[in-house]
Amino acid sequence: xxxxxxxxxxxxxxxxxxxxxxxxxxxxxxxxxxxxxxxxxxxxxxxxxxxxxxxxxxxxxxxxxxxxxxxxxxxxxxxxxxxxxxxxxxxxxxxxxxxxxxxxxxxxxxxxxxxxxxxxxxxxxxxxxxxxxxxxxxxxxxxxxxxxxxxxxxxxxxxxxxxxxxxxxxxxxxxxxxxxxxxxxxxxxxxxxxxxxxxxxxxxxxxxxxxxxxxxxxxxxxxxxxxxxxxxxxxxxxxxxxxxxxxx
Numbered sequence: 108x109x110x111x112x113x114x115x116x117x118x119x120x121x122x123x124x125x126x127x128x129x130x131x132x133x134x135x136x137x138x139x140x141x142x143x144x145x146x147x148x149x150x151x152x153x154x155x156x157x158x159x160x161x162x163x164x165x166x167x168x169x170x171x172x173x174x175x176x177x178x179x180x181x182x183x184x185x186x187x188x189x190x191x192x193x194x195x196x197x198x199x200x201x202x203x204x205x206x207x208x209x210x211x212x213x214x215x216x217x218x219x220x221x222x223x224x225x226x227x228x229x230x231x232x233x234x235x236x237x238x239x240x241x242x243x244x245x246x247x248x249x250x251x252x253x254x255x256x257x258x259x260x261x262x263x264x265x266x267x268x269x270x271x272x273x274x275x276x277x278x279x280x281x282x283x284x285x286x287x288x289x290x291x292x293x294x295x296x297x298x299x300x301x302x303x304x305x306x307x308x309x310x311x312x313x314x315x316x317x318x319x320x321x322x323x324x325x326x327x328x329x330x331x332x333x334x335x336x337x338x339x340x341x342x343x344x345x346x347x348x349x350x351x352x353x354x355x
Contacts, residue, residue, distance in 0.1 A: 119149070124140075138163040142165065143197070153165045164186050176231050180232055201262050244276065250347055266291075277343030278343065288346065292321060293352045
């Protein structure tokens, strides 16, 4: 893979974001490891990347706040260089709420992470991408859009909105050399799933054609490809990474 430049990965102090950050650093990207909470965890990701010979810096920021996002991109540019790739991975609480109890605030709680935050991030990074004549944007979505489980309508609606953003931005930004895609993982257990039982995992795996649970590295591999030269002619797409769980 021929890659170069600075990539900003949001929510990268743990879970999928940390795995994505490490994978992109191994491909030669200078990685801006964004975090909101957990400076020590973000620092550990950076230390691991540097120990492996890569380049990384940690950046604290609330990526749902306009002023914070602008300051974040400025700081990354000052310390690493212009941001030419963006992986919008940060997420917040994901409560299960039935339609009878659903409120507008429940919707806003999801939209702020999956619509507002990507919008602010793309707007802040776009001038450098346009100046370079190239850019990569990857939004981390979810196969829940296809599964449509009861109680998850606010989350599913916001994740479906991401697909609409990516498709529209792909048309709008293509003339500037910027690709925009979505990587939609299935359930990939990470730190916040520590309490999940082995029976729950086994029940989930029983419906997966490939017969195993997803790993963070599986998601990172899809992101690596989309940021590589090999995917330079791929835009407006949603790449599902779930072992075939949602095959129709």
